[in-house]
Amino acid sequence: MQPLVELSDVTFGYAGQPVLESIDLHLHEGQFAAVVGPSGAGKTSLLRLLLGTLQPSRGKISLHRNGRALQVSYVPQIESVDWNFPVTVEQVVLMGRVRRSGPWPWPSADERQRMAAVLDELGIGDLAKRHIRELSGGQQQRVFLARALIAEPDLLVLDEPTTGLDLRTAETILHLLAHLNQHGMTILLSSHDLNAVAAHLPWVICLNRRVIAEGPPEQIFTEENLNRTYRGDMLVVRQDGMLLVQQRPHPHTVHDILHDPVLGHLE
Amino acid sequence: MEFLLEPFAFEFFRNGTLAAVLAGALCGMVGVYIVLRGMSYIGHGLSHAIFGGAVVSFVLQWNFYLGAGLWGFLAALLINQTVRRTKIPADAAIGVITTASFAVGVALISRYRGFTRSFDAALFGNILGVTRQDVWIVAGVGVAAAAAIFFLYKQLLFTTFDPEVAQVYGVRTEWVDTAFALILASVLIVSMQILGVTLIAAALVTPAIIARLLTDSFNRMILLSTAIGGLTGFGGMYLSFYVDVASGATIVLLQASVFVVVLGVMALRNQAGKRLVAFDV
Numbered sequence: 001m002q003p004l005v006e007l008s009d010v011t012f013g014y015a016g017q018p019v020l021e022s023i024d025l026h027l028h029e030g031q032f033a034a035v036v037g038p039s040g041a042g043k044t045s046l047l048r049l050l051l052g053t054l055q056p057s058r059g060k061i062s063l064h065r066n067g068r069a070l071q072v073s074y075v076p077q078i079e080s081v082d083w084n085f086p087v088t089v090e091q092v093v094l095m096g097r098v099r100r101s102g103p104w105p106w107p108s109a110d111e112r113q114r115m116a117a118v119l120d121e122l123g124i125g126d127l128a129k130r131h132i133r134e135l136s137g138g139q140q141q142r143v144f145l146a147r148a149l150i151a152e153p154d155l156l157v158l159d160e161p162t163t164g165l166d167l168r169t170a171e172t173i174l175h176l177l178a179h180l181n182q183h184g185m186t187i188l189l190s191s192h193d194l195n196a197v198a199a200h201l202p203w204v205i206c207l208n209r210r211v212i213a214e215g216p217p218e219q220i221f222t223e224e225n226l227n228r229t230y231r232g233d234m235l236v237v238r239q240d241g242m243l244l245v246q247q248r249p250h251p252h253t254v255h256d257i258l259h260d261p262v263l264g265h266l267e
Numbered sequence: 268m269e270f271l272l273e274p275f276a277f278e279f280f281r282n283g284t285l286a287a288v289l290a291g292a293l294c295g296m297v298g299v300y301i302v303l304r305g306m307s308y309i310g311h312g313l314s315h316a317i318f319g320g321a322v323v324s325f326v327l328q329w330n331f332y333l334g335a336g337l338w339g340f341l342a343a344l345l346i347n348q349t350v351r352r353t354k355i356p357a358d359a360a361i362g363v364i365t366t367a368s369f370a371v372g373v374a375l376i377s378r379y380r381g382f383t384r385s386f387d388a389a390l391f392g393n394i395l396g397v398t399r400q401d402v403w404i405v406a407g408v409g410v411a412a413a414a415a416i417f418f419l420y421k422q423l424l425f426t427t428f429d430p431e432v433a434q435v436y437g438v439r440t441e442w443v444d445t446a447f448a449l450i451l452a453s454v455l456i457v458s459m460q461i462l463g464v465t466l467i468a469a470a471l472v473t474p475a476i477i478a479r480l481l482t483d484s485f486n487r488m489i490l491l492s493t494a495i496g497g498l499t500g501f502g503g504m505y506l507s508f509y510v511d512v513a514s515g516a517t518i519v520l521l522q523a524s525v526f527v528v529v530l531g532v533m534a535l536r537n538q539a540g541k542r543l544v545a546f547d548v
Contacts, residue, residue: 051435072435088484091485095425105420131483
């Protein structure tokens with residue numbers, strides 16, 4: 001089967017400093033994959049190369065589906081959004097239709113219907129008229145997901161969708177993505193949270209300037225691969241079919257570093 | 268009653284008022300995009316750049332609107348390209364490009380001292396010298412700018428909100444930025460004669476920030492800012508007749524006063540809101 005996304009020998013750098021080197025990557029229709037790696041490993045650059053906002057200095061990137069250009073939707077990191085910008089939920093979501101909509105500033109009846117359907121599917125149907133700043137982290141993430149989905153993409157790309165969310169909300173978002181994937185959506189995301197990735201995604205790409213390893217998490221989340229990715233001492237524990245990844249506990253306690261720390265008082 | 272309608276007996280006042288309302292509304296409309304993109308300084312800079320263009324077209328005996336317009340548009344494009352292609356931030360790019368362009372004008376004037384006086388109007392505005400033809404030009408540019416913003420509404424909104432993501436969703440942001448630069452340069456040129464190079468920046472920014480204080484909706488912000496710009500244009504002209512102060516300055520001072528009042532009312536409201544919350548608890 002022809003992959004949707006194909007990167008062959010892609011290299012990218014800023015001002016002579018390589019950020020990504022010789023990346024070979026395939027993504028097939030229906031895949032649900034995560035790119036993991038430490039800060040500065042090139043995760044965001046890799047996503048931007050796929051989105052076309054950065055150009056590789058070497059190599060080839062092809063995004064095709066049945067001979068036509070791929071429609072990609074992008075959900076940026078929550079932290080990168082200007083929350084003071086005067087827009088309501090529905091105004092943000094309708095931005096997703098910009099490529100397909102008519103010349104008038106207002107949405108058509110069909111667009112209104114689609115928007116209501118997407119908002120309902122994501123469980124935020126009652127928030128359409130609210131300003132984006134008034135929402136909780138999970139709701140904000142859903143608004144940007146709604147904007148991505150209303151564009152009817154072939155591929156959904158999310159930059160750190162669980163960063164900045166509390167554990168329960170992050171869990172819900174990942175289940176939502178799994179649900180979308182089950183209904184055929186191809187998804188690629190980047191993440192810091194190895195345990196969440198191991199528990200929710202069937203395919204992982206370990207990245208640190210190069211692709212260190214790629215495959216199902218239970219196969220590639222080995223101490224060797226993770227140590228090479230994170231350049232640190234990682235501990236992998238397998239228990240009751242679950243995979244737990246942790247930085248190896250520190251070989252010292254606080255008292256080895258601070259001999260006489262000032263403590264708080266309990267009244 | 269007659270006393271209140273007295274100024275409208277003069278044709279120069281009718282022309283000037285019409286031009287001030289149109290220019291105020293236009294500046295209010297495009298100002299929204301400028302304020303939201305954090306480029307408030309561009310109004311100040313670009314009007315100075317256009318001044319350079321005006322002097323050049325005077326020396327070369329080109330048509331003022333075409334010569335200065337083209338000059339302003341090119342300066343805006345140069346700023347956009349510098350920001351896109353280098354690490355130089357927008358405020359620095361605006362500072363360098365527009366001030367250099369203003370300096371071209373100053374240099375030419377100092378070289379040919381003969382025509383120094385005729386540029387007072389460009390610097391400080393000369394609303395009383397507005398002719399019927401000027402009013403038609405402002406109106407024409409107004410209709411064209413409003414139509415362009417109307418049909419580019421979605422693309423402009425997305426580009427203003429998040430240019431990088433807009434590109435991913437298929438907006439040709441470079442093209443949108445170029446179109447906006449053209450709109451902005453045209454609005455500045457027709458408003459320059461009315462408000463003057465030195466005052467125009469306030470007319471661009473103030474209505475938009477007043478509107479921002481009053482609403483959280485982008486659509487309403489555009490309508491409010493346009494209305495505030497037009498109304499203060501009218502109010503400023505009218506006041507200037509009675510207090511005998513330069514009309515451009517009166518318009519800008521009126522806008523600033525409205526801003527202070529709205530800011531005060533919002534602050535009082537927030538205080539009251541906090542007190543209510545405290546009371547609830």
